[in-house]
Amino acid sequence: MKSASTHLTLVAGARPNFMKVAALVHALHEHNRGANTPITFRLVHTGQHYDRSMSGSFFEDLGLPAPDANLGVGSGTHAQQTAAVLVAFEQDLLAHPARLVVVVGDVNSTLACALAAKKLCVPVAHVEAGLRSFDRSMPEEVNRIVTDQLSDLLFTPDEGADENLRREGVPPARIHRTGNVMIDTLLRQRERARDVHRFDAFKARGPYGLVTLHRPSNVDDEATLRRLAQVLGEVAEELPLLLPCHPRTKARLQAYGIRLAERITVTEPLSYLDMLNLLADARVVFTDSGGVQEETTALGVPCLTLRASTERPVTVRLGTNVLVGTDPERIRAAFAQVLAGRAAQGAAPPLWDGRAGERVVRVLADWLADHAEETV
Ligand code: UD1
Numbered sequence: 001m002k003s004a005s006t007h008l009t010l011v012a013g014a015r016p017n018f019m020k021v022a023a024l025v026h027a028l029h030e031h032n033r034g035a036n037t038p039i040t041f042r043l044v045h046t047g048q049h050y051d052r053s054m055s056g057s058f059f060e061d062l063g064l065p066a067p068d069a070n071l072g073v074g075s076g077t078h079a080q081q082t083a084a085v086l087v088a089f090e091q092d093l094l095a096h097p098a099r100l101v102v103v104v105g106d107v108n109s110t111l112a113c114a115l116a117a118k119k120l121c122v123p124v125a126h127v128e129a130g131l132r133s134f135d136r137s138m139p140e141e142v143n144r145i146v147t148d149q150l151s152d153l154l155f156t157p158d159e160g161a162d163e164n165l166r167r168e169g170v171p172p173a174r175i176h177r178t179g180n181v182m183i184d185t186l187l188r189q190r191e192r193a194r195d196v197h198r199f200d201a202f203k204a205r206g207p208y209g210l211v212t213l214h215r216p217s218n219v220d221d222e223a224t225l226r227r228l229a230q231v232l233g234e235v236a237e238e239l240p241l242l243l244p245c246h247p248r249t250k251a252r253l254q255a256y257g258i259r260l261a262e263r264i265t266v267t268e269p270l271s272y273l274d275m276l277n278l279l280a281d282a283r284v285v286f287t288d289s290g291g292v293q294e295e296t297t298a299l300g301v302p303c304l305t306l307r308a309s310t311e312r313p314v315t316v317r318l319g320t321n322v323l324v325g326t327d328p329e330r331i332r333a334a335f336a337q338v339l340a341g342r343a344a345q346g347a348a349p350p351l352w353d354g355r356a357g358e359r360v361v362r363v364l365a366d367w368l369a370d371h372a373e374e375t376v
Contacts, residue, residue: 013109130161
């Protein structure tokens with residue numbers, strides 16, 4: 001009798017996935033060190049993100065092993081990209097059977113791999129389940145809802161996520177509140193990030209703010225992008241800003257002929273450690289990213305989120321995050337509060353303790369033991 005499958009296939013596709021998968025890989029290695037029955041796993045990169053600055057540099061910074069497969073799907077419309085992952089991942093899973101597919105986050109690869117696995121009757125675990133912005137015009141919200149409906153094991157970061165899932169009829173036995181895996185990686189890498197020096201000269205000039213901007217709702221709409229560029233230019237008069245520019249945003253700025261103010265320093269997308277180094281020392285962060293809302297809360301850095309809603313309300317309730325939307329008046333007013341030393345104070349939410357991956361792996365180990373493979 002011989003085991004037919006790897007225990008797990010872990011999926012990573014786009015930039016925000018890599019920090020989460022790194023926490024799981026680390027926890028799996030730790031588990032396997034002392035285990036009678038190591039958990040075997042393959043790491044599959046869908047290739048949704050492919051530039052070195054969006055993918056390769058993260059693997060290096062986070063000490064992730066090279067993926068066992070890269071499906072090379074690349075960019076496209078939502079349908080093209082999702083369909084390409086669906087087809088390529090189905091083939092990969094047929095060639096390399098797994099007992100459980102583990103997806104993270106809310107990108108198109110997350111949804112496509114969950115769907116491909118379920119159609120092959122392979123159970124799915126979703127790490128970072130239950131987050132909801134309640135805005136279905138966000139592509140990620142659609143990905144979250146569908147992935148959670150398909151998943152057999154749902155690993156949530158906080159109580160609010162559990163409630164969202166219960167409200168949507170997910171059986172409570174499937175829900176495991178294990179905490180925030182992305183914060184595992186942040187805490188693990190924080191010391192190393194202090195030791196990178198790429199932006200020393202920029203930082204030596206004095207206090208600065210950091211900006212990240214890439215949501216389609218902010219950058220694809222010309223009027224919104226112009227408005228944001230204008231108000232950020234005003235902010236930069238008082239506090240120099242650094243904008244690591246996402247390829248989507250770079251393309252839109254060029255297409256609309258929008259020039260950013262001189263005191264906004266624009267760079268290519270940053271590696272994980274460069275970004276963490278800059279985040280930790282920023283006076284304030286302007287962002288529309290989900291992950292950055294969490295990272296700033298973990299670091300205790302004021303965060304002004306340029307969106308009307310967030311799927312991470314715990315960062316507003318307990319952390320340093322304030323939703324300011326895209327109205328210049330609100331942005332100016334919130335920035336003035338920060339300059340006056342009246343930014344939201346916050347503390348790390350429960351289970352943002354660096355051990356979320358360990359808790360996930362414990363549940364996975366139990367699940368694998370309870371669902372012994374039919375051997376061939
Ligand atoms: C995707 C995720 C989003 C996540 C973001 C982080 C979905 C629906 N969206 O959005 O949730 O916050 O990643 O970055 O999955 N491009 C490059 N090089 C790359 C990757 C992309 O130049 O390595 C360019 C391409 O022109 C592409 C565009 O960026 O068309 C957008 O990439 P895509 O993966 O479609 O969506 P993101 O905006 O990155």
